Amino acid sequence: xxxxxxxSTIKEVASVAGVSTQxxxxxxxxxxxxxxxxxxxxxxxxxxxxxxxxxxxRSLIRQRSHTLGVVTAGLRYIGPSRILSGIAAAAEEADYxxxxxxxxxxxxxxxxxxxxxxxxxxxxxxxxxxxxxxxxHAWVGESKLHLEIPLVYLTMEPRENISVVSIxxxxxxxxxxxxxLEQGYRRIGHISGPLDWWEAxxxxxxxxxxLREAGVxxxxxxxxxxxxSSTSGAQSAEKLFEQYKDMxxxxxxxxxxxxxxxxxxxxxxxxxxxxxxxxxxxxITESEFFFPALTTIQQDQYDIAKLAVEEIIKIIEAGWQETxxxxxxxxxxxxxxxxxxxxxxxxxxxxxxxxxxx
Amino acid sequence: xxxxxxxSTIKEVASVAGVSTQxxxxxxxxxxxxxxxxxxxxxxxxxxxxxxxxxxxRSLIRQRSHTLGVVTAGLRYIGPSRILSGIAAAAEEADYxxxxxxxxxxxxxxxxxxxxxxxxxxxxxxxxxxxxxxxxHAWVGESKLHLEIPLVYLTMEPRENISVVSIxxxxxxxxxxxxxLEQGYRRIGHISGPLDWWEAxxxxxxxxxxLREAGVxxxxxxxxxxxxSSTSGAQSAEKLFEQYKDMxxxxxxxxxxxxxxxxxxxxxxxxxxxxxxxxxxxxITESEFFFPALTTIQQDQYDIAKLAVEEIIKIIEAGWQETxxxxxxxxxxxxxxxxxxxxxxxxxxxxxxxxxxx
DNA sequence: CTGAAAGCGCTAACAC
DNA sequence: GTGTTAGCGCTTTCAG
Numbered sequence: 001x002x003x004x005x006x007x008s009t010i011k012e013v014a015s016v017a018g019v020s021t022q023x024x025x026x027x028x029x030x031x032x033x034x035x036x037x038x039x040x041x042x043x044x045x046x047x048x049x050x051x052x053x054x055x056x057x058r059s060l061i062r063q064r065s066h067t068l069g070v071v072t073a074g075l076r077y078i079g080p081s082r083i084l085s086g087i088a089a090a091a092e093e094a095d096y097x098x099x100x101x102x103x104x105x106x107x108x109x110x111x112x113x114x115x116x117x118x119x120x121x122x123x124x125x126x127x128x129x130x131x132x133x134x135x136x137h138a139w140v141g142e143s144k145l146h147l148e149i150p151l152v153y154l155t156m157e158p159r160e161n162i163s164v165v166s167i168x169x170x171x172x173x174x175x176x177x178x179x180x181l182e183q184g185y186r187r188i189g190h191i192s193g194p195l196d197w198w199e200a201x202x203x204x205x206x207x208x209x210x211l212r213e214a215g216v217x218x219x220x221x222x223x224x225x226x227x228x229s230s231t232s233g234a235q236s237a238e239k240l241f242e243q244y245k246d247m248x249x250x251x252x253x254x255x256x257x258x259x260x261x262x263x264x265x266x267x268x269x270x271x272x273x274x275x276x277x278x279x280x281x282x283x284i285t286e287s288e289f290f291f292p293a294l295t296t297i298q299q300d301q302y303d304i305a306k307l308a309v310e311e312i313i314k315i316i317e318a319g320w321q322e323t324x325x326x327x328x329x330x331x332x333x334x335x336x337x338x339x340x341x342x343x344x345x346x347x348x349x350x351x352x353x354x355x356x357x358x
Numbered sequence: 359x360x361x362x363x364x365x366s367t368i369k370e371v372a373s374v375a376g377v378s379t380q381x382x383x384x385x386x387x388x389x390x391x392x393x394x395x396x397x398x399x400x401x402x403x404x405x406x407x408x409x410x411x412x413x414x415x416r417s418l419i420r421q422r423s424h425t426l427g428v429v430t431a432g433l434r435y436i437g438p439s440r441i442l443s444g445i446a447a448a449a450e451e452a453d454y455x456x457x458x459x460x461x462x463x464x465x466x467x468x469x470x471x472x473x474x475x476x477x478x479x480x481x482x483x484x485x486x487x488x489x490x491x492x493x494x495h496a497w498v499g500e501s502k503l504h505l506e507i508p509l510v511y512l513t514m515e516p517r518e519n520i521s522v523v524s525i526x527x528x529x530x531x532x533x534x535x536x537x538x539l540e541q542g543y544r545r546i547g548h549i550s551g552p553l554d555w556w557e558a559x560x561x562x563x564x565x566x567x568x569l570r571e572a573g574v575x576x577x578x579x580x581x582x583x584x585x586x587s588s589t590s591g592a593q594s595a596e597k598l599f600e601q602y603k604d605m606x607x608x609x610x611x612x613x614x615x616x617x618x619x620x621x622x623x624x625x626x627x628x629x630x631x632x633x634x635x636x637x638x639x640x641x642i643t644e645s646e647f648f649f650p651a652l653t654t655i656q657q658d659q660y661d662i663a664k665l666a667v668e669e670i671i672k673i674i675e676a677g678w679q680e681t682x683x684x685x686x687x688x689x690x691x692x693x694x695x696x697x698x699x700x701x702x703x704x705x706x707x708x709x710x711x712x713x714x715x716x
Numbered sequence: 717c718t719g720a721a722a723g724c725g726c727t728a729a730c731a732c
Numbered sequence: 733g734t735g736t737t738a739g740c741g742c743t744t745t746c747a748g
């Protein structure tokens with residue numbers, strides 16, 4: 001027996017209520033031009049039959065789906081998840097649905113099928129929430145895509161004529177470094193993220209620039225490249241302590257790696273922050289409870305995600321007005337410094353948060 | 359100017375290629391009954407115009423969208439994200455799209471609008487990936503929903519005639535307890551999750567049962583209720599050490615709280631695992647790098663998510679065959695014990711994984 | 717205020 | 733092999 005869907009249609013409602021489908025349509029769309037009695041009768045039939053208008057049919061005729069395509073990568077990690085969470089909240093608020101596509105790899109650059117799938121379902125806009133890694137954004141700006149809908153990128157290097165929303169990673173790095181320098185650390189090492197990541201390069205550039213401006217020599221032995229994972233953090237820590245003997249502190253490009261650095265330093269018998277200061281990046285929920293608690297740079301991924309959704313909806317709605325279009329722009333949000341025990345040398349160890357270094 | 363979508367239709371393709379829309383339809387659906395020349399010509403026009411069939415129109419006429427609705431809660435946490443990640447991977451593989459709805463709260467029980475939104479978009483099935491908390495699943499089984507499509511639940515207490523896929527939390531708790539008992543610990547305390555969570559109750563029941571079976575007295579002072587967060591872990595640890603003076607170990611209901619317990623014990627000068635043994639639950643990526651590394655119970659959320667998707671697709675497809683229906687069933691997956699430093703008392707501290715305690 | 721006709725983009729069923 | 737007709741469930745003219 002073929003599956004039978006017990007979904008009532010506008011036609012059934014109309015026939016039961018003894019009106020035309022047109023009138024039912026007016027009722028469900030809350031148009032004013034229906035007499036109160038008719039409206040009431042139709043509404044009753046709707047409730048009775050459990051009638052639910054088909055968003056599909058509506059999208060087809062209105063050429064508008066009220067749906068956003070979201071492309072993510074790395075949902076198994078906390079950063080991308082927090083971003084998706086923000087996207088979902090903002091979309092819900094604006095009454096948009098979400099069509100989700102997860103890229104299997106960060107390096108994915110066969111993006112045609114993704115767009116095909118999204119466009120064939122008539123999404124009104126696309127949020128590209130995939131970090132910029134290697135050449136995985138090389139296609140941006142190419143018009144080969146025949147893209148007739150707005151596209152907003154999350155966390156990518158700003159480009160002309162493209163809408164981008166991102167945390168300012170360079171600024172975050174500078175904030176971390178300013179803090180360490182203020183605490184009197186000078187021989188600051190760095191464990192970077194994988195350098196094919198734009199974010200990793202930004203953080204590292206901040207480390208280098210801050211040292212140079214402070215008049216500190218930067219040598220190749222003063223940093224090591226990690227891959228974001230705690231495992232790589234452990235390996236990097238070992239290598240870095242080996243090749244930078246009189247290092248007094250480390251700026252670690254994320255908290256997971258910083259966790260391993262703490263562990264490694266503990267095992268070596270080094271005191272934190274007296275012998276070695278540590279600053280991380282991300283402010284994952286756990287870092288407050290590391291021992292010692294980790295000083296880090298907080299990114300509000302939830303917030304930039306909401307911003308991105310609001311931006312794309314603004315662009316979409318503008319496309320339906322007679323008004324002028326919304327120009328693509330880059331929105332860069334500053335992160336904030338969260339000072340905890342791991343970097344507070346020679347002062348009383350209270351915890352406090354500074355929102356900006358200005 | 360009203361937005362103009364440069365989307366070509368099957369009609370345009372047909373007219374340019376000089377055939378009927380029907381023939382184009384046959385080509386894009388790879389039907390055999392088209393002559394090679396016609397097929398070639400049509401295909402060329404398709405490429406030329408960048409034509410993309412509308413999945414919307416297709417769904418409407420086929421009464422099938424090849425789309426799954428996914429309802430989640432707590433995407434800002436890592437567990438739900440890993441589940442979503444598994445769902446996305448499995449859906450992609452089966453060539454299904456995903457319509458995502460995130461509940462704003464775990465306790466949400468106004469679920470009508472969620473179903474409305476999903477059903478109005480003609481999803482073929484729904485995966486309910488919201489943990490069971492308080493009465494938030496009370497509606498399950500009520501047929502008021504007029505649900506004409508399959509529904510599979512993730513992580514909920516098994517019920518008759520419902521499809522459920524879940525990790526066996528009770529078994530996980532028993533595995534943790536068996537391990538502690540084997541290591542010679544007897545005065546085992548417990549920090550539970552919030553007890554309105556089904557999972558928290560399961561883990562706690564395992565703690566209690568294991569102690570009883572081992573002939574150990576269970577008192578109300580031997581456990582404290584946390585709320586999964588590291589913050590609550592710290593508070594709970596303080597309280598528990600206070601009220602259970604000769605406790606020799608703790609089974610903590612998740613790794614985040616366990617992290618705080620480690621921190622608290624360190625600050626008190628207690629040695630882990632000699633003075634106090636600790637076992638967590640979840641195996642978050644960081645727990646391997648805690649100091650000491652945390653013994654814990656691993657749940658493979660990614661895997662159960664894939665299973666849930668495969669199950670629902672099986673049910674959906676069965677609905678379209680002449681064959682009999684797939685009966686709803688409960689699938690319970692065993693977690694696994696990961697032994698690390700925090701519980702290995704008086705033995706050499708190598709790390710090893712046991713897949714099951716049988 | 718209400719209804720009839722046309723059509724969004726596509727496919728199933730039937731002709732030829 | 734290929735085209736014609738009808739219609740998925742809805743909304744947009746335009747009459748009345």
